[in-house]
Amino acid sequence: MVLPVNNINSVNFTADKRGEKKSVYAHDRLLKNNFPTRARIAIDKVSSAFTIYPAKGLKGSKNSNFYEFLTLGIVPYVAGSLTLMGVFNAANKHFPPADRRTASMLGKKLAAGVLFYGLFKGLSKTLVTAPVHALTGVDTEVPYAKVNYELPDHINDTDITSIEYHKVFESVDFPRWDLLYSGKPGQAPNAYYDKVAKKLGMGDNLKDSDQEVKPRIREIVTRTNIAKSISSYLWAAVGVALAFQTPWEKYFNIMTLKFKNGAFKNSMRVFGQSFKNSAKTLYTGADSELGKHTGKVLLFLAAASTVLGVLNAVRNPDKPSKDTTVIDKGGKYVTA
């Protein structure tokens, strides 16, 4: 997202529809981790990934950076999902009727599998981050807007900033600690760290709560990250397995987006039933001898990875985390 910050230019080209003041983006700013913000960030990232970033990247812009490269990663996800669905379904209409039906049922299940993969993967992350937030006070997902000053491409370029949306803890090597210090008048700079320290049972009124708490937060974030990434893929697998259950066929037969005569409402009702029944057959493995228990095992693995992941993230450290032995405080140092 490229936004103008030319102070001389009174015309505002910002895409910000909510009327946020431009000054918000004059420097890096912590954002609230709530649904509207997350949605706005997601929309911004997805639209940029399909428009501005590819255009910049294909031109080989000197301003292209790692953030843009990573955000471009959305493209293969979306394109890959659509292509996967296409590979399983596109040729079906050329098949003879009987084969078409068989292929189409399987194709729809596979397409549903692709959708559920993404859905379960995304939603399951909350199963880790929310309890960790509640138990430790550390919200590993808190976002911030980063202002990036770019090199002008052209002599008339006045628009030389771009906004990137990061998470404070997206790097465990370099978390943006600075954004967590309070700048509000009347509030102690360490307010955030004080709160976390209290929540973690490290005590009240610590002299330097930030220094005490940072290593702990780093541990929590790291452990939450691993729990999040491993469990989310297992939940994604559960999603695929769910999509492969026979009861879905009932829904596939009548699914529609037409509203005439309450058709859509009815199809949604059947969707609910199919979902419920599919969840049941996934658990009981009713229609397969060999797969009688694999559904249970898969569900158990996913649930266990979430629970163990959270427990690992919130457990107390085995030893004091503040390492004081690395630097010899009496020694002399040069930096180069």
Added chain:
Amino acid sequence: MSVNSIQNSITNRNDAGYVRPSPPKGRLIKSDILGAPVLFAEDIGYKARALKHAIKGTANDHELGKINDLGMFAGGLGIASYLFTRRPVLKSRTMEFIGLGSFLASMLVWPQVAVRLPARLIHGVDVQQKYEDSFGRKKLFFQDPQYIPWDLYSDEDINKIGNRMRVPKDIPNRREAIQAKMKKVAVQNNTLWMLTAGFATPIMSALICNRLEKPVENYLKNRQNKKLEANFEDFEQLAAERKKPARLNAVKELIKKNHDNPINKRIFDEMCQILTLDGMDIRYMKQDLNKALSFTEGKYHVTPEIFDNFADSWHKRFAEFQLCDEDGIVRPIEADKIIKKSELAKIAEDEKFIGNIFTEAEMFEKHDKFRNNVFENIKKLTDVSDYTREMLESLVDGGKNSSEFKILTQNNALMFDSDNKAKIEKIADMIDDFESKRAGIIEFKTGKTGRGDTVIAKLWTDMQSDVLRIFEFSAEDIEKAGVHETAMLEKLTQKFEMFACNKEKYNNAVSKLAQMFVKVRKTLNDDGKYEEKVKNLFNEQAKTFKEGGLVKMAERLTGPSEDPEKLVKGSMRHHYEVNFKERIEDLENTIRRMWNALDFFKRAPGLNESPENIAYAKELFLNAANSTYECKFNCSSEAYKTLIRIMYAAPYHTDTIAILEKNNLLKGAQALREDIVKLVGNHTNELKPHHIYDQALEYAVDSKVSSQRRGRLIGNKLTKLFFKSSQAQNNTNKWLKVVGIPGAILLGATILAQFSFGKDKTKKGGLND
């Protein structure tokens, strides 16, 4: 930063005692095929360490990234494993893992083939160059365009690349100019990679799976077949290893539970149920066991039925007794008042009479107790003279010779005594032994010719796709003729005519069909070894059964005949042999039908028959279903016979004979034709379709075989066979088109796009890099 490297810098002091940073240890990674396994192993080690660090909470960003890969792999494995268990056949199960593997491989291969290689060829830059930083972390050199560790490239290397990229040699700061250009190409290629991978990966993966499906199936079936062969070869030894004392344990359990009880009907039935062979009626075991087990002399036991008979017998005696009283009036006796079943049953219960074993003396004692009850009831009778009372008492006073006492002692007790126990256990062991051997036969039989995921199923599908190739069906033929059987008849007639008049094509097709036949026979039942083993096993077992006293069972296995060579219809051995043979015949005779038809097309021009008949015969060869034969081709009996004669009675063409003889198939093929003439063609009554031969039914004598048997001789309808094959092939072709063409376009576009990369398109007024 690891503690180690800090430790290094602490010890790394200069002369003045100042600590100075360690020299950087980064390096470019030279990737070649030989180094790949080492890198792979290092990567696994790195991921394992990363996982450990992450659980501890000390991992860095790079390590966490690696764990994400690990998670993706675990999730993919979860999906493949789950779907594996949901698939009915081994091939589709295996394909789930191949699907996962091909997807992951495609993710890796696409950027190598479509991005890295062309970029290297066109620009001389390795856009996927990897490097290892001072902390041993491996990264893509160009992943972050704002941070590229250029110092890892020597001037010499950079200049070489610059020459390839045609950067002028005489400019100031040439290195910077080359670097800027390299960076530009890399950024463009990275973007291209991200834009194309999403489309390319699923397509590539699907195409890989499509290509691998057949080899995988071939490999799996080959392995399955080899295993079946090996197991069958020494199935007797395997049987000894696999033998489970299932029946022995079950009867032991039964004996333990009922050791002191007589073997009543329930226990006897249960025992027979345990002992009898799977798939055999229980009555044969009952008959044999009744004879084999010995009953205990001098000991008796009473079943509820016997007790009922006993009481009824007394009751009947009183009911039938008519006494002429002193006054000369005949009065019926009220038997219900004398024989009270409830009272007798109460005594029986108190005495633990039913179901237990007694000696004769004990039995008589019990008998007395019942009699006393009767005497008392007689005493209670009013309005009866003493004479009558005496007469009545005499009715139950038969002692040991009375028919009632005989009823009580009719059942010699059958006990689990040591003799019977040994006999039963021996029989159980014998049956266990046979079942373990029979399991080997069944494994071979069902693995080769059963329904579902079997060797014969694979041979059928192979045959279906092979015949399209043998008869040179083009994609267009397949598409056009694959719409309907009528269209297929037309196309097939055309093909057969063409092959018949072209000697080379003809010989080639017949040879291929002959080879196919040989392969089928060799794969399914080489040298008839199946029948040989079945014969030996069943004959030996029948002998063992007979020696062990199980005569009826022995007869069920092989029939009453003493001749071991004779296959008796209806015996178990017969089922096993015929069932197996018929499944193979289905396939074999369909292949034979193809060369029979082809041979007829070749001979047709020289035949001295009416053109109508020849044309119809050609159509019948290709298009007649079994039902068409059953309806005698819907023509008169004479016409039917003529057609059969034209089609099957004349000798083969000399070319056909040569090929069949070469493959040693001529005799069998001719025998089949004779059978068809004799068994299918020999109908005297045109109005009798679908009748089944039965010796007892006189009206069926003109046909010695069932319609199923006749159908098997004729083989499958060829138009249907080719139609089905075309449909399957057509589906694959269509799918390949829909998926493959976009894939090819994508690959082409991706490569072409790279020719426009790296060019400086700065507009007027633009700022140089």
